[in-house]
Amino acid sequence: xxxxxxxxxSDAMPLFYSTPEALNPVRHGSLxxxxxxxxxxxxxxxxxxxxxxxxPAAMRSYPIVFIGAxxxxxxxxxxxxxxxxxxxxxxxxxxPHYIPAYVRRYPFIMAEDPKSPGRLTLCIxxxxxxxxxxxxxxxxxxxxxxxxxxxxxxxxxEPTEAxxxxxxxxxxxxxxxxxxxxxxERIDAHGLFAPRQSKxxxxxxxVLNLTDFQVIDEPAFNKLSDEAFLDLRKSGALGLLxxxxxxxxxxTSLVHQASLRKADGAKSG
Numbered sequence: 001x002x003x004x005x006x007x008x009x010s011d012a013m014p015l016f017y018s019t020p021e022a023l024n025p026v027r028h029g030s031l032x033x034x035x036x037x038x039x040x041x042x043x044x045x046x047x048x049x050x051x052x053x054x055x056p057a058a059m060r061s062y063p064i065v066f067i068g069a070x071x072x073x074x075x076x077x078x079x080x081x082x083x084x085x086x087x088x089x090x091x092x093x094x095x096p097h098y099i100p101a102y103v104r105r106y107p108f109i110m111a112e113d114p115k116s117p118g119r120l121t122l123c124i125x126x127x128x129x130x131x132x133x134x135x136x137x138x139x140x141x142x143x144x145x146x147x148x149x150x151x152x153x154x155x156x157x158e159p160t161e162a163x164x165x166x167x168x169x170x171x172x173x174x175x176x177x178x179x180x181x182x183x184x185e186r187i188d189a190h191g192l193f194a195p196r197q198s199k200x201x202x203x204x205x206x207v208l209n210l211t212d213f214q215v216i217d218e219p220a221f222n223k224l225s226d227e228a229f230l231d232l233r234k235s236g237a238l239g240l241l242x243x244x245x246x247x248x249x250x251x252t253s254l255v256h257q258a259s260l261r262k263a264d265g266a267k268s269g
Contacts, residue, residue, distance in 0.1 A: 015049065016041050016106050020123040022113065025148045025157035032146040033107070033162065034130045040091035041128065042103050046078030049102045051176035052183055052236070055243035061086075061097040063198075063254060064247040065213040071184050071193055073240070075100060076254060079200050079208050085257040094257070101173055107131060108166045110174045120174065122167045183237035190228050192216050192241075198251060203259040216244055 013020075021027065042048065047065075050058050050073050058064065062075035077084045086094045093099050107128035110120040124131060124147070134146055145162040159167070187193065194217035198210045221241065224232070232238055 014109070015045060015102075017109060017125045018127040020109055020111055020125050022111070022121045023108075023124050023147060023163070028124065029148050029157050030134050031124075031131055032134055032144040034132055035143040035145055036130070038091040038130065039087050039093045039099070039103060041106060042093075043084050043087045043091070044082040045084050046081060047074040047076055048084075048100050049073070050075050050100050051102075051173065052180040052240045052243075053176045054098070054101055055240060055247075057098045058100060059243045059247035059250060061250060061253055062247065063250045064244045065196075065215055066184070066193060066244075067213050070181075071188060071214055073180065073184070073244070074213075076210070079202070079210065079254060079258050085254070085261050101169075101176075105170060105173055108170050110170045122163075122170060179236070180240070183235055183240050186232060186235040186237050187216070187241065190224065190232065192220055192224075194220070200251065200255055200258075202255060203262065215248075216241055218245060 047067065050064065052073075055064060055073070058075050062077060064073055064075055066073055077086050079085070086097055088094065093103075107125035107130060109123050109125070111123045113119045113121045132144060134144060146160050147163050148157040149160055193214045196213060196215045200208045200210060202208065232241070
């Protein structure tokens with residue numbers, strides 16, 4: 001993993017994370033993760049990062065667009081700022097919609113080790129309410145998955161199977177993240193990104209304008225030379241391009257989800 005890019009920026013924390021710490025048995029030997037599935041941390045995320053490998057599944061439920069100077073691919077999960085239409089009041093993700101890997105990864109993340117530049121290490125967000133002390137778990141009446149076997153502070157504790165699985169998941173996500181960045185750079189080199197805004201009409205006639213994102217310029221894509229098209233195919237970027245273009249059909253899905261949320265709100269009110 002040396003020299004790999006990471007989605008932990010030096011000037012700002014990535015979405016959802018506030019206090020990531022390198023996981024080690026001395027500092028976190030008595031801690032673990034509650035086994036409950038709770039996506040409440042994503043309740044206010046109206047745009048969530050995705051990688052190319054998951055776009056075939058994500059495009060069925062969400063529009064995929066590109067944001068920021070890096071043109072990072074994200075799924076749109078809400079039509080208003082700070083509103084995720086797919087996470088309910090109990091922290092459950094609405095089925096059967098795809099749950100992005102970025103969300104499933106939390107509260108784990110790979111970050112650069114300050115003592116070894118270029119080397120990534122597994123971190124845990126200590127701000128997550130799913131990270132608890134094993135001694136408190138019985139009082140919370142919750143099943144807990146320890147990070148390490150044994151007691152912290154001994155210097156010889158081993159990562160549990162749950163921690164090894166988290167490391168494998170985060171490693172794969174990092175590989176996919178880097179591959180996706182390379183694809184985006186190839187697409188950008190051919191000048192295929194274009195700024196766009198979308199006008200969404202909700203049930204009841206309310207019109208919302210979604211701005212500050214980019215899409216693939218389909219006419220420009222169709223005019224590519226054979227050489228440029230072959231370059232994109234060799235880079236693996238064609239799948240990403242086609243998934244993005246197909247995902248434009250999911251704006252309708254998003255509006256439908258907004259109408260369902262409004263109807264649920266009316267019932268509870």
